[in-house]
Structure formats: C-alpha cells, structure tokens
Amino acid sequence: MASIYTLRNVSFRYESEWVLNGIDLTIDRGEVLGLIGPNGSGKTTLLKILGRHRKPETGGVWLESEDLARISLSTLARRVSMVPQELPVAFPYTVLEMVLMGRYPHMKGWAFESADDHRIARSAMERMGVDSFSDRLFTELSGGEKQRVIIARALAQQAEVLLLDEPATFLDLHHQAEIYRLLGELNRQDRMTVVVVLHDLTMASQLCHRLLLLNEGRVYRLGTPPEVLTEKVIEEVYHCRAVIDAHPTTGQPRVTVIPD
C-alpha cells in the first residue's frame, strides 16, 4: 500500500520539555490508524504535527512526496481535514454556516458560496444526520450534535485525510457508537485515511487497522491491535493490570482493566 504520510525523526518540545522524541512513522493511504497512550504521551501533539498546527523541532514530515512545511495552507486544507478536541466558537454561527466554512479552501477571494458549495455542504450534513437542524445555532447544540457538525465540516472540505482528536469524549454510548460507525463508513466507502486519537483501547482495537502506542513521546509499539495490545504492554505503559480477550463480535482484542 502506498504511504500518504512519512515522518522521519520528528521531535517537538513545549518550552524545555520534549513531548515527542524521534518519531519515525509511515501512514498508509486508506488505513485507520489509532494513536493511543497515557495522558501526556504526545498523542495530540503528534496529531497537531500531522495537521501542521505545530512545527517539528527536528526531523521532517512529508505528505506523499511533498514536504508538509512547504505546502500552501489552502492546498493542505484540500487534502487534510481535522476535527479538534476543543470547539471554541466566538459568535453564533448556524450549523449550515459552520459546514459551509469547510468550503473555504476551495473558494477564491471575496466570494459567496456557489450552488456547488451548497450541494456539497448539504450532502455532508445529510451524511452526518445534521441536515434536519441546519438553521439552528451551533453554540446551542449538544456535545454530540456539535461533534457531528464539525465532522460534516471536515467532509465538506473533501479532503482525503481525516484527523480526529478523541471524537467521542463526553458523548453518551449511542452517540459514541454513531461516531465510530461513521468513521468506519468514511474509511470503507470514501477511501478516506483516518488518523484518530483515542483513549478507549477496546474501541481503538475494533475501529483501527493499526495502532500506534506512544509512551513518553516515543513510539512504544506500532502494529495491528493484537500485536500492540497485550497484557504485558498495558502493564508496562499504563502501570495497571488488564485482561485481554477476544471481542465477542469482532474477534479483535478487548481490554478489561482490573482494579487493584
């Protein structure tokens, strides 16, 4: 499989503390890669480096053959979309206005959205099941609704890569399941490459083709869920005991933490 992202010896620090240390990684086109690891292991920072929100201090990142730092931001936005964890919105934009902003990198100068832009935004909203409340204010939506609107905006970007930072945190079970189902569908039907930061190891194991386990800013394990998620590894990285068995429906690893 052709690789879409290549990272060589990527390191990053905030102030003096190194958050990422010598990361080497290739991400395959069309895969779902899960970024897992304890708090502060560098998952979110790595995702931000992929989205060019942070610049690596050493090493380089390539999107296919292009140096990520040299691609124009609008070109990048047409190829890579991102769903951040925090969703600050200063003013009361409607759902439709929010989703239409996904068309920004495709528009020129001081323009109004074309009929095409509206069609694309509409279909993204239908896909995420948010078209029924397209005129409501984003600021008044529930957490799950907001998350789906932001994913719809990412879809309106028509990018080939989707980066997500814990898209299901704060959501109830129903909405979690819905988000994960949508991610799987985007990957299979739309051939999108998905890189997702996840805390829930069992969910990560069902959803992702490969997992990258980070610990203290370094790659601890990289591979398929059964390769990465072993009781020994959990003990070493998370410092807690866990039982790992097969998920009753998917057969992938299921992690059950044992309280001491």
Next chain:
Amino acid sequence: MLTFRRWLFTLSLLLLIWIITVLICLLQGTEPITFSDAMRIIGARLSSKDTGAVDLSEDAVILLQIRLPRVLLAGLVGGTLAMVGVALQALLRNPLADPFVIGISSGTALGVVCFLLTGLNVSFLGMTALPLFGFLGGLATLSFLYGLSRVNGRIFVQTLLLGGVILNAMLSAVIMFITYMVDANKVMGIVYWLMGNLSSLDFKPLAVVTLYAAVGIAVLFKSARGLNLLALGDETAVTLGLDAERTKRIVFFASALLIGAVVSVSGLISFVGIMIPHVLRILIGPDHRLLLPASVLGGGIFLVAADTIARSLIAPTEIPVGVITALCGGPFFLFLLWRGRTRYSNP
C-alpha cells in the same frame, strides 16, 4: 445563511437609512433649514459648473460649509470605529473587545498629542502627517499588547484584554500629565479634542482622513472571510486553509491605521466600536462579509445622530459627542457584562 441577494438587500436598506439620517441631521441645528430650502441649495450647488458663483446666503453657508463636512465626518468616524470593533472582536474572539477598551485609541491619542505639542507642521506625501502620528501611536500600543499576550505563537486573549485595559489607563494618565504640564492656551484645544468632537473641520482634512481610512477599510473588507474563520480559533482557521498569523497581522495593522485616521480628527469617541457590532450581529448575523460593510453604515448612522443630538440638545452650547456616545454606550456595555456575567467569571 448569506446569499448575494440578502447581502445586497441588507446593505441597500442600510444605505437608504444612512442617507435619510444624513439628510435629516443636515436640517437640524441652531438654525433650522427646511427640506425644500436644503434641496434648492444642494441642487443649485450641484448644477452650477462655475465654482466662482457660490451661493453665499446664510443657509447655504451653514448647510454646505459647516454642517455637510461635519455630518460626513461623523458618518466616516462612526463607521470606522464600528468596523474596527467588529474586526477586533473576531480577532480576539471576545465580544467585549473594542479599540477604545483595549487602549488603541489612547495610544493613538498620545501619538497625536505629541505631534500637536511639537508644534511642527510635518507633512507626509503633501498632506498633514497628523493621522500618521496617530497611526504610529496606535500601532505601537497594539504591537506591545500582541507581544505581551503571545506565547509560542498563540495569543492569550484574556491577557490581551486585561493588558489593554491597564495600558489604556496608563496612556490616559500620560496624556493627562502632558496636558497638565503644557501651557494653558495650547491645552484647551487638546482637551476639547480629547473629549471627542467632530466640529470645526473643513473639507480638506476630511479628504485626508477619508483617504487614510479608505485604505484600511479596503484591507479589512478583503479579510472578511478570514475573520469568519478566525472566530473559530486559530487552529481551526489553519485547518480550513487560512494563514491565521498573517491574517491577524493584516487586521491589526489595518485597525491601527483606521483608528489613527479617525482619532486624530475626532478625538476619543467611545463605545461606538462595541455597541454597533453587537446590535448588528443580533440583527443580521455574524458573517463578516455582511457584518463589516453593514457596520460601516450602521456606525455612521449612529454617530451622525449622536453628533446631531450633541450640537442641538442645549444649543447654542455644544456637548462633546464623546459624552453622548459614552452615556449611551456605557449602560449598554454594562448590560452585556451583566447578561454574560457567568460566562466571563468562569472561563
């Protein structure tokens, strides 16, 4: 949702209200002029090719040489203050930002006071350099605030706002000290100007300020879609393909230029920059492609009306227009704080 039709309709409506307000306010004052007289004077002025044959009747002089430049200036100053308010609120993602509140206006005023006190009549490109000094004062203030609140390329908005409030107080103190120290003849003009007033202006300085302001207004209009994205946070703006840092620098620069231009002629007129953006955002929504041009018209309408009240309320004495806007705007500002009090105390 913004379509071209809605954009055109809203702006046409506002333009109509703007024109009506300007016409009504032209007729008001110590010397009321009837509508038909005004039409006759304006008609005669427009149709006479020969500029030598100027109508020198009392009404014509009042209308064309005193009130018209003043009303147009009020329109320009109000519109500019409101638009800068819109831009800064999007940039700082905070509805309480305003050129006056965060100290840009005071920085500009200090620049202008320094220029006036040197007594030099420096020109720039054949025009008075007064707005340029104001611009430099405002830009220095903004740059300082930007540096103060920026860590690792991220601007901490709370820090910037609080820093601006403190800087505003400090700069005002410096201005007070200067005006206290210099001789009384010079100072009266400065004090009067600082209170915010739109009088005693000829067409020529109006043209200069219009030129400075036009550049800033054009730059801000061009950044309208960028401001929409910035309101969603820097990272989201970058994700959607906007060079957030560059856009912020452009908007900062244009804001300082605009405030420099208007404060140098009108002094400190407060609260237009916070009140008009809020009212318009409620009426027409937060899309900056519409909000920016609408604020130019809306701010103009408000200040033209406020200035007319200022010069006719206890005529022939004039109240500084800054007093009127502060008395309207202060309570409005407090109302906003009260309504959002829980939001601002628990970040």
